[in-house]
Amino acid sequence: MPPRKKAETPAPSSPERGGGNKAQTINDIARLAQVSKKTVSRVINQSPLVHKETRDRVEAVMREVNYTPDPFARSLAFRRSFLIGMVYDNPTAQYIVNMQNGALDGIRDSGFELVVHPCDSRNPAYIDGVRRFVQQQKLFGVMLVPRVSEDQALADMLAEIDCRYARIASVSLDHASRMLITHDRDGAAEAADYLHALGHREIALITGPASYRSAHERTAGFIEALQRHGLELPRHRVIEAGYTFESGVAAAERLLAGKDRPSAIFAGNDEMAAGVYKVALRSGISIPQQLSVIGFDDSPLASRLWPAMSSVRLPIRDMGRIAASMLLQNEPTAAAALATASVRPHLIIRDSCQPPG
Structure with missing residues (x-):
């Protein structure tokens, strides 16, 4: 009777990298890269909010363990678009143009784009309209421009649907991390x-x-x-x-x-x-x-x-830039630090005034 062939012993697997043929999960990648699951999800979805060093480390781990994200899980993880919304009800066209240019300054080279939503805050249904705008576009965050920024019901609705927002107003109306005060x-x-x-x-x-x-x-x-x-x-x-x-x-x-x-x-x-x-x-x-x-x-x-x-x-353009930048802050402490900055108006003297005749 021929001798039985000795069974091959599988190569030992690294306890750090997981065993043999075991499929790696997003939780494994997060553990091995020493980051959060959310950060791994952002890397997978090419979010611009991840620092390059962190992105490189996560991608290196995924290559090492031959990790391939499940397409269905990837689509579920990607709940937000790379869109910033600007909601306004203001009759002054130049004000809105300056605010919009400032917002574009704030998101330049970030991977985000700006979408605008004019509305009529006198219409009782306008808050529902903003809700549909946010949800249909899957907005990452919303800039609220006076006068809609002064509407607490609108801010409450955005908080309810877990949409981050930044309010521009002449006085403080909200938590410091959400406010830009213009005095x-x-x-x-x-x-x-x-x-x-x-x-x-x-x-x-x-x-x-x-x-x-x-x-x-x-x-x-x-x-x-x-x-x-x-x-x-x-x-x-x-x-x-x-x-x-x-x-x-x-x-x-x-x-x-x-x-x-x-x-x-x-x-x-x-x-x-x-x-x-x-x-x-x-x-x-x-x-x-x-x-x-x-x-x-x-x-x-x-x-x-x-x-x-x-x-x-x-400084309307600066206001738009700061508000957009507030929305892109990844860490709450950084957002709060930036939001504490305010803008101060000052008089520019030209030729339209002189002492009374």
């Missing part, structure tokens, strides 16, 4: 101080719509600064408008009609201030000889008017 009140106060220093006492104010927190902050900052100088604005010289050129025209027509007109007007944004320019020109009132004008935002429009208009500069 609009301080910029309006600087405008009031400047007009008072020039000697103006007959001053008028065109505010933004009452539904905007920024309008309240700018109004309060301007009025309180004048009060510190002992000046009170009469009610008939405070006109609410809509942050649009047309509403600025309508407000200026009321303020500049008749002989009892102000010597200076501060408008809550540049669009409304441009409306003042139109009415002054049509009425034969020269700027700045007979009327001083200051706007807010310091949009390109301010320097293109004649005479060039003084305006409170709000």
Whole structure:
């Protein structure tokens, strides 16, 4: 009887790399690479949020153990797209363009793209519309631009569906890691101080719509600064408008009609201030000889008017960049550190103001 062939002994397997033919799992890769399962999933899905050193280490482990991600598991793991949303309800086109350019600055070379969602916050169904936008696009995060950033119900909805967000507002409305504060009140106060220093006492104010927190902050900052100088604005010289050129025209027509007109007007944004320019020109009132004008935002429009208009500069493009960058922060501590930074408006003095005649 021929001798039995001795059975081959399988080569010992490394206790660290798993045994023989045992299929490696994503948990094994995470353990061997000393990272979290979520980080491995991000590497598999080519997420730009993983540092190169970490990515290289995870990929090296996957090659060493010949790990192939299951396509079905891969699709389940990839629950978010590489899209950042910008949600806004703002009538000023240049403001939105500047904010959008800033957001693009913030995500450049990150692998993310920007999608925008205009909405009408006066529509009771707008929050449901934002929800559909976020879920259909599988957004990674959302930038909330004034005035929707001021809506707590919208922020609560995003938290409910576990969508990260960054809010831009004139005051703090949320946790520091989600807020970019613009301090609009301080910029309006600087405008009031400047007009008072020039000697103006007959001053008028065109505010933004009452539904905007920024309008309240700018109004309060301007009025309180004048009060510190002992000046009170009469009610008939405070006109609410809509942050649009047309509403600025309508407000200026009321303020500049008749002989009892102000010597200076501060408008809550540049669009409304441009409306003042139109009415002054049509009425034969020269700027700045007979009327001083200051706007807010310091949009390109301010320097293109004649005479060039003084305006409170709000760094809108920087605001968009910072808000987008906040969304891309991987570590909560880093996001909180970045969010504590705020922007400060300041007055840019040009040719639209002089002492009253």
